[in-house]
Amino acid sequence: MSDDLKRGLEGVLVAESELSFIDGDAGKLVYRGYTIEDLARDASYEEVVYLLWHGELPTQDELAEFSSEMATERELADGVLAEIRELADADEVPMAALRTIVSTLSAYDDDADHEDVTDLEANVRKSRRITAKIPTALAAFNRLRNGNDVVSPREDLSHAENFLYMLNDEEPDEVLADTLDMALVLHADHGLNASTFSAMVTASTLSDLHSAVTSAVGTLAGSLHGGANANVMKMLKEIDESDKDPTKWVTDALAEGRRVPGFGHRVYNVKDPRAKILGEKSEALGEAAGDMKWYDYSVAIEEYIGEEKGLAPNVDFYSASTYYQMGIPVDIYTPIFAMSRVAGWTAHVIEQYEDNRIMRPRARYVGEEDLTITPIDER
Structure with a gap:
């Protein structure tokens, strides 16, 4: 694969913006x-x-x-x-x-x-x-x-x-x-x-x-974009219904080839700063309700994935338990x-x-070349 091919446009600059800035290494x-x-x-x-x-x-x-x-x-x-x-x-x-x-x-x-x-x-x-x-x-x-x-x-x-x-x-x-x-x-x-x-x-x-x-x-x-927080809550509910320790559940899930949603990010190399803030809100809601299980499950999973996979949670991870404790339907x-x-x-x-310019990236052609058409009655 040539170095100039950027799958998913990763790292490609296409615009200048005054709206938002992300420092993925600093979690900013x-x-x-x-x-x-x-x-x-x-x-x-x-x-x-x-x-x-x-x-x-x-x-x-x-x-x-x-x-x-x-x-x-x-x-x-x-x-x-x-x-x-x-x-x-x-x-x-x-x-x-x-x-x-x-x-x-x-x-x-x-x-x-x-x-x-x-x-x-x-x-x-x-x-x-x-x-x-x-x-x-x-x-x-x-x-x-x-x-x-x-x-x-x-x-x-x-x-x-x-x-x-x-x-x-x-x-x-x-x-x-x-x-x-x-x-x-x-x-x-x-x-x-x-x-x-x-x-x-x-x-x-x-x-x-x-x-x-x-x-x-x-x-x-x-x-892969907006659906992760719903998938996180489905995971937490599955853990709750299984009566397994969250770490054990995650271990088994990974062994089965399942993905654990809410971790990793294309931009952040450390914990998503939004996840830190939502984690605090999830904890506060649990304390107010006198039921810490959703927050506790989340913390246990975060610590395990961090130690075993070196991955940090993204914004979806703690928004799941936060919304759930607010009574918002998962879907x-x-x-x-x-x-x-x-x-x-x-x-x-x-x-x-x-400052508009129409978006028009290009793809490298890797298909067949120099083919000739066989008459339809001979194909």
Whole structure:
């Protein structure tokens, strides 16, 4: 294999970005100059979205106006709700449903047919609508598939509070709302990951923002990208049902050729900084509930895999037990990832439009050469 072949585009630079920076050796993640630790501790999801779209953290007045504008966009058109009901009745997979819903949103967006797909103000408006409506759509889909009535969004709640309210038909307590808000901050952007790059490739053709986000959702649906946190929780539940020691379970699983999800990362060579923060949240939720087993299982697995395989956990590993202890259904973990990451997807698409060049990598041909066509009656 030639040295110039980079499978999976590993290590290939394709763009310059002001949005996020990752130092994989130091375990560092930065959004527009701010460390993820500081943002997770001191900034709300709305503040982070504003930061990604506008380049700086908002003032108090700017945040109030921005949050109000987001909140007024939460309602879904009747046609979108009808589509969600059909998807729920068909028992569609949640990520596939979300992919269809995002595409459907364009039919009801006043800026969808904007003549200039690169227009900054129009794209910020579209980004705001998509980001505001995804939680409403996801909560509606989950309730309808379970035979419950749709809960309408409220404008007086934060992004995280409103989603949990619509999901469960009751206002969340402060601990749950703060935990989800922090998780959304942690997932908002992460460089040129597969789904973000997919959105950028779509945008590079001068396709529209809804198409770019739809591409990103479809990419995130893959088990090697967004599905890992759900797989981690399935593993933890299997361990619990087996009555095995977590280390013994993992040993047996590896001997059977099974993969242990939630470990390793294409960028980080050390523990994902987001995993550290979510691990603390998982521990705190366990202590509050008086049930530490999910956190204890996770720690035991982390220590064993670290010692035996030299691998550290990624963000998906501790988000699994964190979401589970919040009462969130396992199969909507990845859609919640999308609910957060849409802020980063749209920010990167807007950045792509600013200095666009169509993505066009090349492949080395390794097939047959100089063949001649045999007449069809002689083949």
